[in-house]
Amino acid sequence: MSIDPAVYARLLEIADQLPKVPGIGKIEIADGQIVMMMSPVKRHELAVLRLSRQLNAQLPTTHPGHIAYHGADLQDAGLGRLRNPDLMVFPEATLEGEQRAVLPHEVLLVVEIVSKSNPENDYHDKVRDYSAMGIPFYLLVDPRTGTGVVHSEPGYESREKFAFGDTIAVGPWTLDTGSLLTYA
Template structure:
């Protein structure tokens, strides 16, 4: 479902004016609504760091000039979506612009499933990232120590894994042995 341009522009203006409220996470726009997420827990952030480090070590050889970066906004105005993936792979030069990252620049989106809203990562973001045309989506679930590599076309291919496995994600390999579950 896409949102009409005028409504999305209004929502985007509101999100840009929202104050940074202590104790809140990121602000997204999805399905015609502004969504404020809870801040991630430490093991969530540790997973993002460890996956990002592995990707950045490999990107110099596989995709020079690209970076695995957390915290950037991902915007698809046509779909009316503003998402904040936990980690994305895109050209470092994109960060020179004063704008969100656009889906055409993104090779991989990574989400570490939150304790508070897992259906967002398993359902809504799978649909959104596929609709945006992002070739790969890595979903990591510290609740039970599993994950899924989604690949194109439109994430029809899904390969599950368990923490401890080394998984292929496009041109890269991710060792999930260093990832921790929330309960451990």
């Protein structure tokens, strides 16, 4: 599952030097490869916004000092992984640091909104990676089908499925999925 640290370091160098290409939203590193992700569609981004608002409203009570944020990379150099989740919950102070990415031990929740173009990545590869990183909760939201899955530790053995419209528990948080839209 992990790759040689020198290979991973070289992949990071290459990724940092890639030109910005219109339509390419994120660059990730997984399985010894640089993966260029397409820019998300509007309903994908709307789901991220609506879920982050709900989480940020609850975090002052459940985890003071934490935020639900959508712009940071997640890196596990030991596994040779650089991911850019759609949304993560971690301490706000993490953004003050000098490191290039959020580290897995800082993250309480990762959220991925399934893309139209590469759903296998979210359903298989990221389940494996986020579990291996030790992230307690992984919320998978699929606007293609109007469904989702709450994965929880250990090893994401617990998988609670839901349909858009359900109110779900994700660890200490409660999320109303009624405002999520399917892809047109």
